[in-house]
Amino acid sequence: MKKILHILRRKNAEAKPYWEDFTYETTDEGATVATALASTPVVWEHSCLQRRCGACAMVINKTPALACNTRLSEISTDVIQLEPLRKFPVIEDLLVDRSVMMQNLRRLSVWLEEEARTGSEGMAFEAARCLQCGLCLEVCPNFAAGGAFAGMAAMAPMSRLIARLSEGERKRIARAYQKGVYSGCGKSLACRDICPAQLPIEELLVRSNAACVWKRWKTAGSFTSVGD
Amino acid sequence: MNTKTMAVNIIGAGLAGLSAARAFAQEGVGVRLISFQPSERAQSNLAEGGINAALDVMGEQDTVQEHFLDTMKGGCDLADPNMVWNLTQAAVGLVKDMDRLGVPFHREQGQIIQRNFGGQKKKRTAYAKSSTGKMLMAALIDAVRRYEAAGLVERYPHHRFERLIVKNGKVAGAVIYDRFRKEKISLSGAVLMACGGMNGLFAGETTGTTANAADAQAALFAQGIEFSNLEFLQYHPTTVAITGKRLLISEAARGEGGRLFYYEEGATDRKKVYFLEEKYGERGNLMPRDVISREMTMLGKQVYLDLTGLSRETWAVRLSDLREEILHYLGVDPARESVPVSPGIHYFMGGILVDEQHRTNLPGLYAAGECACAYHGANRLGGNSLLGAIFGGRKTALSMMTDGCCAEEDEENSEEAHFAEGSSEADQCGEEDWAEDNCEEENQVRGTITQILMEGMAPLRDQKTIEAALKKLDALTEASRASGRLKHTLLLARAFLLSALERRESRGAHTRLDYPKTDAALKKNTIVCCADGQIRLSYREIPVLRAQAEDG
Ligand SMILES: Cc1cc2nc3c(=O)[nH]c(=O)nc-3n(C[C@H](O)[C@H](O)[C@H](O)COP(=O)(O)OP(=O)(O)OC[C@H]3O[C@@H](n4cnc5c(N)ncnc54)[C@H](O)[C@@H]3O)c2cc1C
Ligand code: SF4
Numbered sequence: 176m177k178k179i180l181h182i183l184r185r186k187n188a189e190a191k192p193y194w195e196d197f198t199y200e201t202t203d204e205g206a207t208v209a210t211a212l213a214s215t216p217v218v219w220e221h222s223c224l225q226r227r228c229g230a231c232a233m234v235i236n237k238t239p240a241l242a243c244n245t246r247l248s249e250i251s252t253d254v255i256q257l258e259p260l261r262k263f264p265v266i267e268d269l270l271v272d273r274s275v276m277m278q279n280l281r282r283l284s285v286w287l288e289e290e291a292r293t294g295s296e297g298m299a300f301e302a303a304r305c306l307q308c309g310l311c312l313e314v315c316p317n318f319a320a321g322g323a324f325a326g327m328a329a330m331a332p333m334s335r336l337i338a339r340l341s342e343g344e345r346k347r348i349a350r351a352y353q354k355g356v357y358s359g360c361g362k363s364l365a366c367r368d369i370c371p372a373q374l375p376i377e378e379l380l381v382r383s384n385a386a387c388v389w390k391r392w393k394t395a396g397s398f399t400s401v402g403d
Numbered sequence: 404m405n406t407k408t409m410a411v412n413i414i415g416a417g418l419a420g421l422s423a424a425r426a427f428a429q430e431g432v433g434v435r436l437i438s439f440q441p442s443e444r445a446q447s448n449l450a451e452g453g454i455n456a457a458l459d460v461m462g463e464q465d466t467v468q469e470h471f472l473d474t475m476k477g478g479c480d481l482a483d484p485n486m487v488w489n490l491t492q493a494a495v496g497l498v499k500d501m502d503r504l505g506v507p508f509h510r511e512q513g514q515i516i517q518r519n520f521g522g523q524k525k526k527r528t529a530y531a532k533s534s535t536g537k538m539l540m541a542a543l544i545d546a547v548r549r550y551e552a553a554g555l556v557e558r559y560p561h562h563r564f565e566r567l568i569v570k571n572g573k574v575a576g577a578v579i580y581d582r583f584r585k586e587k588i589s590l591s592g593a594v595l596m597a598c599g600g601m602n603g604l605f606a607g608e609t610t611g612t613t614a615n616a617a618d619a620q621a622a623l624f625a626q627g628i629e630f631s632n633l634e635f636l637q638y639h640p641t642t643v644a645i646t647g648k649r650l651l652i653s654e655a656a657r658g659e660g661g662r663l664f665y666y667e668e669g670a671t672d673r674k675k676v677y678f679l680e681e682k683y684g685e686r687g688n689l690m691p692r693d694v695i696s697r698e699m700t701m702l703g704k705q706v707y708l709d710l711t712g713l714s715r716e717t718w719a720v721r722l723s724d725l726r727e728e729i730l731h732y733l734g735v736d737p738a739r740e741s742v743p744v745s746p747g748i749h750y751f752m753g754g755i756l757v758d759e760q761h762r763t764n765l766p767g768l769y770a771a772g773e774c775a776c777a778y779h780g781a782n783r784l785g786g787n788s789l790l791g792a793i794f795g796g797r798k799t800a801l802s803m804m805t806d807g808c809c810a811e812e813d814e815e816n817s818e819e820a821h822f823a824e825g826s827s828e829a830d831q832c833g834e835e836d837w838a839e840d841n842c843e844e845e846n847q848v849r850g851t852i853t854q855i856l857m858e859g860m861a862p863l864r865d866q867k868t869i870e871a872a873l874k875k876l877d878a879l880t881e882a883s884r885a886s887g888r889l890k891h892t893l894l895l896a897r898a899f900l901l902s903a904l905e906r907r908e909s910r911g912a913h914t915r916l917d918y919p920k921t922d923a924a925l926k927k928n929t930i931v932c933c934a935d936g937q938i939r940l941s942y943r944e945i946p947v948l949r950a951q952a953e954d955g
């Protein structure tokens with residue numbers, strides 16, 4: 176199989192972007208965009224190579240995806256166009272700065288201050304699978320870096336807390352959730368379809384809304400989705 | 404509380420780094436948490452099968468003493484028994500602590516349930532399906548975030564460690580490189596290394612992450628830091644080559660009833676031989692990893708992992724994520740068909756030499772987690788390294804505080820000093836060393852180092868194969884106009900081969916075909932150290948278990 180990687184490169188944030196092509200040939204049926212990129216001098220972020228760390232998010236043929244989760248054999252075109260994510264500042268080539276995601280979680284006080292209660296393991300498990308890859312933010316019509324709305328990338332870690340927190344912490348988290356997630360979410364659910372971890376985003380959202388907005392905290396316990 | 408007191412630099416933000424940062428912050432001590440990538444990308448997130456602690460919840464009368472003995476035995480008596488004692492003693496409390504942070508451990512009727520793991524007779528491994536590492540990380544990341552917001556933990560999440568600053572025989576700080584702003588930063592203060600395993604020396608051949616490039620370890624080695632037991636490299640029995648790496652099939656699969664077999668040759672009915680059960684009895688499939696990998700390699704036949712006997716409930720409740728992963732990567736439904744597997748590099752028992760307090764041979768430098776040689780001797784038991792990382796990080800923080808590493812900095816040193824790019828005399832490395840690591844020539848040399856090490860550090864070794872690898876490495880070293888970083892990597896690779904060459908016995912993960920027996924006289928740790936570009940090798944006795952430790 177032979178593919179041409181058509182990559183939008185730039186030396187740094189200020190430099191003028193330019194396109195460069197690299198040919199990649201392989202007999203490996205399992206080869207991914209990540210495998211191909213590894214053979215180029217292009218700068219990109221990678222770590223696990225098995226869709227478990229969220230590092231390699233980029234725009235592949237105009238669709239945001241994980242490079243290591245996109246098989247070359249499943250791309251119908253011979254030319255594969257690669258661009259950095261657009262919602263985050265570019266550092267170099269396909270490497271972007273997603274620090275805003277960490278900042279949002281700090282701003283929304285995403286942590287426990289008291290002991291977690293037991294129960295709702297299912298919801299906590301699914302929520303904690305979030306990779307912090309940022310693909311959901313990339314496709315969200317309502318997310319902009321620097322805005323009040325922190326998107327599904329904040330909803331998921333918050334719903335981990337919502338599943339497990341003790342009564343004393345409800346107010347703090349509910350307030351942060353309303354401010355950072357609920358009030359900004361337009362329910363387009365574009366995030367649900369793009370999420371490479373296939374988080375049960377809709378159910379997490381419904382349960383978290385029920386708890387934080389409608390004060391129905393018990394609903395987290397009856398979580399049913401299994402994410403695969 | 405003076406939150407500006409930042410005299411500690413933690414390098415690495417996996418489980419060990421996070422656990423250390425949290426322990427410092429809990430005492431009100433401010434730290435810098437420096438990592439190549441944010442915590443969500445660290446290898447700790449990949450850990451699957453679980454974490455060990457003698458919780459004694461499975462009605463088997465498990466005890467801390469047995470956890471201690473299993474760990475010592477699994478490590479073929481090369482671990483410091485006092486350290487293993489501390490580790491196993493603390494395990495129950497640490498798992499409960501993680502539970503309080505909201506880790507969704509598998510429970511039935513409200514009670515944590517534990518599973519079988521290799522090399523342990525009792526069900527001692529707490530888990531969350533096959534995603535235990537990810538669940539522990541999510542909880543610890545949140546816990547540390549609280550201290551970030553309070554100003555006690557300052558994150559440097561896209562920064563690469565370059566080298567130590569040493570003054571008067573003591574660590575005075577570290578030079579790091581900001582990958583985003585593309586500049587060097589010199590930080591003062593003590594240094595705690597928590598930078599994971601040395602995957603980069605075996606690029607594409609490990610189950611772990613590409614981000615643990617081993618460059619930090621190579622730099623330390625070149626600066627004279629002592630390393631230990633590099634010959635003990637863990638080959639995990641059940642891995643599969645996929646594009647760019649080896650995919651781990653967690654030991655949990657065997658803990659839940661999976662069996663290894665091969666097909667008898669010539670037999671028309673393709674008879675399955677469950678060779679481990681034949682040789683070791685009922686628990687054959689759960690022998691320690693060194694034993695199983697050695698059996699598989701000696702066998703020289705394709706081995707399969709048979710998971711077809713696992714119950715529906717097991718798949719649904721305990722291993723749904725593993726099944727999905729195997730299906731995705733191998734196109735095989737493990738509930739119906741057996742999976743071809745082979746041993747692959749998974750863990751480094753060797754690493755930076757530390758004492759019981761996690762001190763290295765350089766005052767002011769400490770190490771914890773997989774980068775440190777601690778707890779696991781000649782072979783690590785599954786489920787003990789998540790524990791070792793969480794415990795080690797915490798233990799190190801406590802001993803650094805005891806040692807007074809976190810005293811307020813001198814006025815003149817308290818500001819970050821930014822080196823001008825490539826101009827400081829303290830920086831002897833060339834400009835090319837600081838860029839994103841993707842230079843073609845360098846990648847080629849690194850690829851060759853991997854090839855050489857794969858030959859010399861193969862699961863079965865002898866003098867000839869190791870010497871042949873050393874010769875190739877020497878030739879490569881001479882041929883390449885190696886830059887600073889690459890030179891250090893070549894040195895570290897050499898230390899691996901020398902350690903393997905000089906240990907003339909078979910023990911744990913180190914199997915010498917020319918010395919198949921364990922030599923009681925070699926119940927010692929290998930120490931390697933670099934001085935003036937020369938590698939020195941020596942052996943050190945294993946401390947004896949102190950009576951007070953035995954009493955608890
Ligand atoms: C697939 C897989 C499954 C596993 N399953 C289990 C299991 O079930 N149970 C178990 O006990 N163990 C398991 N392990 C082993 C265990 O996950 C690791 O040993 C452990 O997580 C190591 O933690 P750590 O904090 O030491 O290192 P890591 O989590 O590897 O973190 C290293 C940190 O150092 C940073 N770093 C590296 N180099 C540099 C540099 N030059 N500069 C700055 N930062 C740097 C990285 O960015 C990262 O933040 C598994 C390992 C793998 C690969
Ligand atoms: S919710 Fe899904 S898409 Fe969004 S950051 Fe998490 S894993 Fe990525």
Ligand code: FES
Binds near residue numbers: 223241242
């Ligand atoms: S490299 Fe980890 S998700 Fe692609």
